[in-house]
Every structure is written in C-alpha cells, then in structure tokens.
Amino acid sequence: MQTTDGSDLEYDVLIIGGGPAGLSAALQLGRSLRSVLVCDNGEPRNGPATEAHGYLTRDGIPPEELRGLGREEVMKYGGELRDIKVTDVSRDTNGFISTLDSGETVTSRKVVLATGVRDDLPDTDGFEEFWGSGVHHCPYCHGYEVRGEPLGVMVTNQHMVDYAKLIYNLSEDLVVFTDGQDVFDEESRSMFVERGIGIEDEPITALNGSDGNLESISLADGRDVARHALFYPPPMEQHSELPEQLGLEVNQAGLVDATRSQRGMGFTSVEGLFIAGDASSGAPPSIPSAVSDGYAIGTTVNMELSKEDFEGGRQ
Numbered sequence: 001m002q003t004t005d006g007s008d009l010e011y012d013v014l015i016i017g018g019g020p021a022g023l024s025a026a027l028q029l030g031r032s033l034r035s036v037l038v039c040d041n042g043e044p045r046n047g048p049a050t051e052a053h054g055y056l057t058r059d060g061i062p063p064e065e066l067r068g069l070g071r072e073e074v075m076k077y078g079g080e081l082r083d084i085k086v087t088d089v090s091r092d093t094n095g096f097i098s099t100l101d102s103g104e105t106v107t108s109r110k111v112v113l114a115t116g117v118r119d120d121l122p123d124t125d126g127f128e129e130f131w132g133s134g135v136h137h138c139p140y141c142h143g144y145e146v147r148g149e150p151l152g153v154m155v156t157n158q159h160m161v162d163y164a165k166l167i168y169n170l171s172e173d174l175v176v177f178t179d180g181q182d183v184f185d186e187e188s189r190s191m192f193v194e195r196g197i198g199i200e201d202e203p204i205t206a207l208n209g210s211d212g213n214l215e216s217i218s219l220a221d222g223r224d225v226a227r228h229a230l231f232y233p234p235p236m237e238q239h240s241e242l243p244e245q246l247g248l249e250v251n252q253a254g255l256v257d258a259t260r261s262q263r264g265m266g267f268t269s270v271e272g273l274f275i276a277g278d279a280s281s282g283a284p285p286s287i288p289s290a291v292s293d294g295y296a297i298g299t300t301v302n303m304e305l306s307k308e309d310f311e312g313g314r315q
Helices: 020-031 063-076 158-168 186-194 287-312
Strands: 008-016 036-040 080-083 086-092 095-100 105-113 117-119 151-154 174-177 198-200 204-210 213-219 224-226 229-231 236-238 259-261 264-267 273-275
Touching: 008 020, 008 086, 008 095, 008 287, 020 036, 020 063, 020 287, 063 080, 086 105, 105 287, 151 158, 158 174, 186 198, 213 229, 264 287, 273 287
Parallel strands: 008 036, 008 105, 036 080, 105 273, 151 174, 151 229, 174 198
Antiparallel strands: 086 095, 095 105, 117 236, 204 213, 213 224, 259 264, 264 273
16 A cells, blocks of 8 residues: 555565465465565576476476466455565664665565575586476475486585485486585495495586486586486575675575574564575475465464554554
8 A cells, every 4th residue: 555645655564575485474464454565576496497396286386377376366365466676675663664676665564585595506517407307406396207217416515415315215227426526435335336326426517408308417537427317406595685684694504594482483583574485494495385484474474463453552
C-alpha cells in the first residue's frame, strides 16, 4: 500500500528473494492477513536445472513452473510480487527502510532475507556449461536419473570423502577425481580401491560433451575418462551483498548462522531481520528444506507481529 504522499510503499513484511523459501514465508504471512511484498531479481540458484526432484507431489517439476505455482498462491492471499532488486536495507525506529533499484522506497516492520547463495564453480573448461545438466551437486536431487551410468565424483578435500560414499550407492562404475589435490590417506584410499572405485589424481583440464550431455573428463596427462555425470558440491557464497551490508556474519561454509529460540526460527543478530532458505545455516540446501524453512519463518514473523500488535494495543 502507498502512503498519502505516494512516496513510500508500506508493508508489514518485505521478503527479499522469491524462491521456495521466500514464497513459502509469503504464503503463511498472506494467510495471516499480513501485507507482504516479495522482491526477486530473477536469478534462482537452480536456474540451470530442467527438473526438480524429491519434493512430494511435485517430483520432476521444472523449477520455473514450481516458482510460478508458488507465485500464484501468494498472490491469491494478497501478496505482492515485484521482479526487482533490493539495493539497500537499513533500520529505522519503526522497522526498515529499503530501496529498490527503481529508486522506490519500501518501509516494512520486518524483513526476511531469502536471497540464497551462489555456487563458486571451478574455472575448468566446460564446468559451467554442464552445471545442472551433466554436473550436479546433489545426489538426492539428480542421482536417481543417472543411476547405473558411468559416474564421477569430484573430491578436492578430506571433508568431501563421505560425500563420495553417497555416490557409491548409485552406480557400480564410479571414479573419484581429486583434481590434483592430496585428499586420501592410505586407509581411506584402500577402502575405495577395494570396492572397485577408481581414483584419478591428475588435475582435470576439461569437461567434454554436447547438448548438455557430459561424455568425458579430460585430465592433465592427456587421457579422457568416459563419464556420463559428475557430482561435486562446490563452495558457496552469499548471492546478495545485503547480509554483509546489514552486519550479518558469514561462516566458513558461506552461510549466515540463523538462530532458533523459544520465539521461533530464522532470527538474526539484527532485531526484526530474519533469514530463510539456502542463505542460512538453518536447513540443508534443497527445495523441500527451503519450503519448510520458509513456512517456519513465516509463522515466526507473524507471531512477532501479533505480539507487538496485541501488547502494544494496536487496533
């Protein structure tokens, strides 16, 4: 809604990010009769993927279709959606003042950051090209579709060895690529070799294939190893500069630590500011987790607003 002079847009809650977490939070707030604005810059993390898996009743749905359905449901309860970037957020005595890249100003009592993360992909030739088609980060999201195929898993530090064991369940033809890194101790290397898993220690120079289909992985010694899919969980960084701008600390995993208290979930170190979805440490990075996280944080924000209204005597 607009103020009388038309200068500001006023809402109970501004949600920054229109992915599964942001839309899920908006749905709960809309159903609780809250005025909500969702701003999204149109750069979803799962944009390269053609299908989303593991979400009950929507398994295999294209991510863009899922977002479209979510937007329709949010609007059904009065939520507003803008395809626009929020460039600045600051606190004032009544809540928050946020600036859109259109120059408009939004005032809100609460802000939910559902801005997500960005995957930090290697510079290796072909890696970005096949990301989301022949190269995947999540075996739960994409493993079933490549089951039984010649698979690879890229393991570049000792903490990722257990991740490789997840891929072992998917195929009897598995090769671990260390990309030239010293990953395995003698014991763990022997365990993989004894189970018939190949280990390639040469640096990867290129990923090869066509039309989004991975066919082989080129190594520094000149060999090409035939693989139909490669799994790799890349490092993450915040997709938006807003968490840092607002003074939120990012942990070693690239996530903002969200706290849970008796009051609910998603609280940050800034009063009235909440964080949901992949950008936070509150839930694993997946659509079902993001939807669940958004639901919980939407209800938490509504509880905070309800208590303020009731205890403050707001009519």
